[in-house]
Amino acid sequence: MSRYPIQRPVWSAAIAPPPLAPTELHIWRAQLPQSELLLAQLQDLLASDERERAQRLRFAHHQNRAIASRGILRLLLAGYVNEPAAQLTFTYSDRGKPSLVQSPQAEPIYFNVTHSEDLALFAIAPVPTVGIDVEIRKPMPFLAQLIQRYCAPSEQAAIAAQPPECQETCFFYHWTTKEALTKATGQGITDLDKVQLQLTATGAMGIYAHRPSSVPWQVQLIEPEAGYAGAIAYAAETPRSLQFFDWQFPA
Numbered sequence: 690m691s692r693y694p695i696q697r698p699v700w701s702a703a704i705a706p707p708p709l710a711p712t713e714l715h716i717w718r719a720q721l722p723q724s725e726l727l728l729a730q731l732q733d734l735l736a737s738d739e740r741e742r743a744q745r746l747r748f749a750h751h752q753n754r755a756i757a758s759r760g761i762l763r764l765l766l767a768g769y770v771n772e773p774a775a776q777l778t779f780t781y782s783d784r785g786k787p788s789l790v791q792s793p794q795a796e797p798i799y800f801n802v803t804h805s806e807d808l809a810l811f812a813i814a815p816v817p818t819v820g821i822d823v824e825i826r827k828p829m830p831f832l833a834q835l836i837q838r839y840c841a842p843s844e845q846a847a848i849a850a851q852p853p854e855c856q857e858t859c860f861f862y863h864w865t866t867k868e869a870l871t872k873a874t875g876q877g878i879t880d881l882d883k884v885q886l887q888l889t890a891t892g893a894m895g896i897y898a899h900r901p902s903s904v905p906w907q908v909q910l911i912e913p914e915a916g917y918a919g920a921i922a923y924a925a926e927t928p929r930s931l932q933f934f935d936w937q938f939p940a
Contacts, residue, residue, distance in 0.1 A: 692847070693862060694892045695910045698933035706768040706934075709798065709815055714929045716821070716921065717765060717811040718913055719936040721757040721804060727938060728753055731760025734775045758809045761936060762802055765811055769798050786875035788817070801872055808917060811936075818924040820873030822865040825917055829857055836860055839867070841885045861918035862886065862910050869922035870895045870906060886920075895922050 700718055709715055722728060732740065735756065743755035760774075766789055767774035778790040789798060801812045805825045812821040829835060836845055836856075840863055848859045866886040871877060874897075885896040886908060895906030904924045909931060911919045923929065 692850075692888050693859060693910060694888075695862070695912055696931075697912045698931075700933045700935040702937055703934045704937045704939050706765060706813070707932075709769060709813060710930070711815050712930055713815075713932055714819065714921065714923065715813040715932050715934060716911075717813065717934045717936050719758075719761050719809045719811070721754050721761075721807045721809050722938065723753065723807070728756055731764075732756050734760045734763045736778070754804060754807065754809075758802055758804050761809065762800065762811060764939070765813065765936070766798065766800065769813060770795065782875050784875050784877050786872075801869075803868075803872075803919075805917065808913065810913060810919060812921060812923075814923065816923065816925070818873050820869040820871070820922045821919070822868035822872065823913060823917055823919040824861055824865055826858060826861050829860065832857055832860060839864065839881045841883070843887070844885055847886075847888055858918065862920060865918050865920035866893070866895060866908055866910070866922065869908070869920040870897065873906075873922045873924065892928070 706715065739759050743752045746752045746755060763774040763777055766777055770791065779787045780790055781787050791797060797815065799814045799817045799819060801819050801821045803810050803822045805823045808823060810821050810823050812819050836848055840848065844863050848856050851859050863886045867881045867884045870884045883897065887894045887896050893908040893910055895908045904926060907923055907925050907928050909921045911921065913919045921931065
């Protein structure tokens with residue numbers, strides 16, 4: 690996988706967020722807690738609509754992950770804006786992308802969230818067009834069909850150029866890039882074959898084949914921990930400085 694620029698970040702343990710510089714993106718990693726005590730503390734931070742959304746999920750472990758990831762998001766954002774986590778309010782686009790409600794005088798802050806199994810990632814940014822996705826790498830018995838269905842011809846060629854034992858992992862990075870790009874725009878998962886990961890001499894870029902943009906889409910592929918594939922996508926003329934933090938539950 691020599692052509693795939695995958696970063697394996699060094700994560701700094703932290704409880705409180707550091708200042709967010711205009712040229713930075715902060716990426717937080719968290720293990721979603723399973724203990725009843727921690728889940729109860731996180732659930733107490735949620736608004737009624739957030740609790741109802743979690744309760745609509747079919748299985749208890751999915752409900753717990755939704756509660757935990759939303760509660761941790763509130764704690765993180767509260768640290769950035771210096772407000773109580775339970776008092777934060779959100780607004781939603783017509784496609785459901787959430788945004789933090791802030792006063793007109795505040796420095797705007799934006800976010801995107803993803804989780805797979807018990808691993809959650811949070812992207813915190815000073816610009817709205819940011820998306821993040823993570824997937825646990827599981828065996829894909831119908832890999833060839835998935836590549837043909839969801840990947841553009843150039844992506845199919847890039848995957849085919851890799852050794853057979855690497856192609857499944859490569860597909861996960863194409864998939865997470867597509868998810869991150871669609872989440873960055875708030876458009877949802879549509880026309881995934883039109884959303885592409887393009888490998889370059891210096892890294893990776895994202896392409897919306899049916900949605901031209903004057904600002905390029907920067908993509909950073911990451912392995913947040915062993916067995917997972919992740920991608921961060923954001924619109925910017927040049928790559929931003931990515932800072933990686935391991936979230937610790939406050940004592």
